[in-house]
Amino acid sequence: MVHITTSWRGVAVLVAAALAILGVIAWSLSRPDENTPDLGTRTVQAGDVEVTMTALALNGSGAVFKIVLDTHTVELDLDLxxxxxxxxxGAVADGAVWEGxxxxxxxREGTLRFATPVPAGATADLRVIGLPQDVTGTWSAP
Structure with a gap:
């Protein structure tokens, strides 16, 4: 007859191993999908202001852009x-949210979010007004 004894040390080791595995799984799920296409960055000069717009997401959940504004002469005081x-x-999306x-x-640097869904294959134009010149970037949704 086989007698199995369970010690608290053995239980603690099993719990620690399970937590480590769950941590690895959570970490891997939080990483960007390496199959996600590179949506691209557009850099436009608006007078003395360099505007860099990077599309982070264009999908059914909406559109997300990283925006960077750089200048040495103009005060960047616009409400992004x-x-x-x-x-x-061709349809205008409402409800931009600035986080930055x-x-x-x-x-200035931050994230600009739109909740309007962007269908696959759609053309998305982001326009920023209120700088020395208006700027526009264009992307195609994957």
Whole structure:
């Protein structure tokens, strides 16, 4: 007859191993999908302001862009959510949300989000007004 004894040390080792495995799984799920296409970055000069727009997501959940504004001469005091307009296949999307640095200074960086779905294959135009010149970037949704 085989007698199996369970010690607290053995249980603790099993729990620690299970937590480690769950941690690895959670980490791998939180990483960007390596099969996601590179949507691209558009850099546009608006007078003395360099505007860099990177599409992070264009899908059924909406559109997300990383925005970077750089200058040495102009005060960057515009309201980016109010100054941004997204057009998807010719239809204007409402409700931009800015998550980033507030107005002022010579460098601003943050994320601009639109909840309007972007269908696969759609053309998405992001326009920012209120700078020395208006800027537009264009992407095709994967």
């Amino acid at each position: 959510a109010a100054s941004a307009q997204l057009t998807v296949n 640095q507030g107005p002022g200074g010579h460098h």
